[in-house]
Amino acid sequence: MDMEKLRKLNILGADNQVYNVIKDSIVTLRLKPNQYLNIREISQQLGTSITPVRSALQRLANEGLVIAKPRIGFFVSGIDENQVKNLFAVRKSLELLALENSINRIDSEAISEIIFKLRSALNDPEKTISSPPYDLDYKLHDLIISSYPNPYLHRMFSQLFSLITRARNVIRVCLPPSEKEWILREAQQHLEIAEQIFMRNLSKARESLDRHIEASCEMICKLLKEIESKGEMSL
Numbered sequence: 001m002d003m004e005k006l007r008k009l010n011i012l013g014a015d016n017q018v019y020n021v022i023k024d025s026i027v028t029l030r031l032k033p034n035q036y037l038n039i040r041e042i043s044q045q046l047g048t049s050i051t052p053v054r055s056a057l058q059r060l061a062n063e064g065l066v067i068a069k070p071r072i073g074f075f076v077s078g079i080d081e082n083q084v085k086n087l088f089a090v091r092k093s094l095e096l097l098a099l100e101n102s103i104n105r106i107d108s109e110a111i112s113e114i115i116f117k118l119r120s121a122l123n124d125p126e127k128t129i130s131s132p133p134y135d136l137d138y139k140l141h142d143l144i145i146s147s148y149p150n151p152y153l154h155r156m157f158s159q160l161f162s163l164i165t166r167a168r169n170v171i172r173v174c175l176p177p178s179e180k181e182w183i184l185r186e187a188q189q190h191l192e193i194a195e196q197i198f199m200r201n202l203s204k205a206r207e208s209l210d211r212h213i214e215a216s217c218e219m220i221c222k223l224l225k226e227i228e229s230k231g232e233m234s235l
Contacts, residue, residue, distance in 0.1 A: 014048050019056035021046065026065050026076055027166045029173045037066065037074040064163055081221045084167050088217040091164050092210065094157050095144055099209055102147035103202050111198050114140050118191040125184055132183045134172065140190055144197075144209075167220055174223045182219060189215065 022042065025031040043053045057074045060066040067075045117136055121128040145157055175182060189212040196205035 015052045015055055018046055018048055018052040019059055022053075022056050023060060023065065023162065026060065027162050027169065029166065029169050031076050033076055033078045035076045037076065039074070063159070065166070079167060079170065079224065081224055084217060084220050084224065087160065087163055087167060088213060088220075090160060092213045094153060094160075095141065095209060095213065096206060098145045098148040098150075098153060098157075099197075099206060100202065101150070102144060103197055103200055103205060105149075106143055106147045106197055108198065110143055111194055114143070115191065115194045115198060118187055118194060121187050122184065122191065128187060129180050129183050132172075133187060137186070137190060140194055168216065170220045170223050171216070174227065175219075176226075179219075186212075186216070 022031070022037075031037070037057060039050055039053050039057070043050045046053070057066050058068065061068045061074070065077055067077050069075065114136055117133065121133045121136070145154065171182070189208065192208040193205060193212060196208055
């Protein structure tokens with residue numbers, strides 16, 4: 001675990017703090033897929049007892065981020081092509097459903113702000129490549145989901161969100177210099193989605209969102225293949 005990212009925890013609310021710190025380390029890939037999680041070592045790093053660490057790992061196992069192996073211990077769950085394809089198929093279905101039911105509800109001011117910032121980013125490609133606008137990525141997708149007032153869809157998406165985010169972070173962490181143009185292509189894809197939403201053009205917004213999610217899935221799978229060819233999950 002990245003020692004610089006960890007902090008000593010207060011006794012009050014330690015269970016949730018331990019859970020959040022470990023979860024964040026997994027989702028951001030500081031803890032690598034398939035990595036063994038030494039409970040005693042983690043507890044020492046976090047300055048807490050073994051009990052909240054074990055409890056946190058059990059919760060994360062229920063969420064699919066950790067694997068519990070009887071008589072062996074806990075491991076970060078792996079990431080492979082098949083998992084990503086299945087996960088993104090569900091993600092696409094949920095986001096398209098949300099888009100179809102939210103396109104006329106999405107706040108014009110909010111989507112305009114995203115469009116303005118994406119256009120600014122694309123007008124300065126060097127800066128965008130060196131400092132990708134990941135915040136706009138999350139804001140756009142969250143706006144689509146949150147604007148559809150369906151608590152069942154929200155609950156389903158919430159259950160998958162950490163797994164989706166971790167998969168998306170494969171691009172963020174593993175994208176090689178030779179593929180940095182992907183950052184601009186992705187920003188352009190987000191801009192196209194946002195512009196079609198602003199114009200309330202459902203068919204074109206739907207096409208743009210579909211293509212974008214497929215492109216993201218393909219890039220993640222491509223990077224996973226390259227990592228696998230090296231013989232290790234070197235995130």
